[in-house]
Amino acid sequence: MATGRSHRPATRSRGIPEATVARLPLYLRALTALSERSVPTVSSEELAAAAGVNSAKLRKDFSYLGSYGTRGVGYDVEYLVYQISRELGLTQDWPVVIVGIGNLGAALANYGGFASRGFRVAALLDADASLAGRLVAGLPVRHIDELEAIVADNQVSIGVIATPAGAAQEVTDRLVNAGVTSILNFAPTVLSVPDGVDVRKVDLSIELQILAFHEQRKAGEGRQEPDGDVPAVMPA
Numbered sequence: 001m002a003t004g005r006s007h008r009p010a011t012r013s014r015g016i017p018e019a020t021v022a023r024l025p026l027y028l029r030a031l032t033a034l035s036e037r038s039v040p041t042v043s044s045e046e047l048a049a050a051a052g053v054n055s056a057k058l059r060k061d062f063s064y065l066g067s068y069g070t071r072g073v074g075y076d077v078e079y080l081v082y083q084i085s086r087e088l089g090l091t092q093d094w095p096v097v098i099v100g101i102g103n104l105g106a107a108l109a110n111y112g113g114f115a116s117r118g119f120r121v122a123a124l125l126d127a128d129a130s131l132a133g134r135l136v137a138g139l140p141v142r143h144i145d146e147l148e149a150i151v152a153d154n155q156v157s158i159g160v161i162a163t164p165a166g167a168a169q170e171v172t173d174r175l176v177n178a179g180v181t182s183i184l185n186f187a188p189t190v191l192s193v194p195d196g197v198d199v200r201k202v203d204l205s206i207e208l209q210i211l212a213f214h215e216q217r218k219a220g221e222g223r224q225e226p227d228g229d230v231p232a233v234m235p236a
């Protein structure tokens, strides 16, 4: 069922720290894997290891959800899946539009993980009129001129931007004016948005640069100067 755009996840209003919110999807992914294997309960240590988090942090995070587990038994997997999904707002349907249906937009549209996590792709939009009507992941690409009507008709609150960087701000402004309040930006540019609009940025090249930094440091550690100095690097 579509939701009104005034609806915001309960997490912030309930005072759960952003760092905890950012770890909830990691727990959920690990718990979903356990659930698929019909594992009924899990200890905080096992779950922490599966999620790549330290177990004291996990227990603290779960205390914000009011979930303490049972001593000697651990946490009920199904109940935790439900609790975390509810906390993240995933027990309801979130219609999403993807703007820019080139290489990346088409790959995102074809990603099955959206639907299984409650994100329904309501429409695919592109400015290239020659793409209009073409089927991508079973959905027809719609022209960007239809953006406002599509957002209103489907009560879309989340927009995904996969346009070139130069078009991203203009697309953002249109999405926001149409009523979208959350944006996932894949374009390599900083977006400005009014208060009340959340932007998350995904940038694989930045992640690769961070890995390159660590690689360089590892290589530097193996190549110490005779006096013990390591080549100067920026702090992490």
Ligand SMILES: NC(=O)c1ccc[n+]([C@@H]2O[C@H](COP(=O)([O-])OP(=O)(O)OC[C@H]3O[C@@H](n4cnc5c(N)ncnc54)[C@H](O)[C@@H]3O)[C@@H](O)[C@H]2O)c1
Pocket: 099, 100, 101, 102, 103, 104, 105, 125, 126, 127, 128, 144, 162, 163, 164, 165, 167, 170, 171, 185, 186, 187, 188, 202, 203, 204, 205
């Ligand atoms: N974040 C990441 O990790 C990551 C990875 C790959 C690509 N990217 C970025 O994603 C974006 C898309 O990359 P791509 O390879 O798919 O490019 P692409 O050229 O294949 O696709 C871009 C699409 O956007 C459309 N478009 C252009 N202006 C538009 C507008 N105003 N409104 C709607 N649609 C518009 C184009 O018609 C085209 O179909 C680029 O900004 C790229 O840098 C990010």
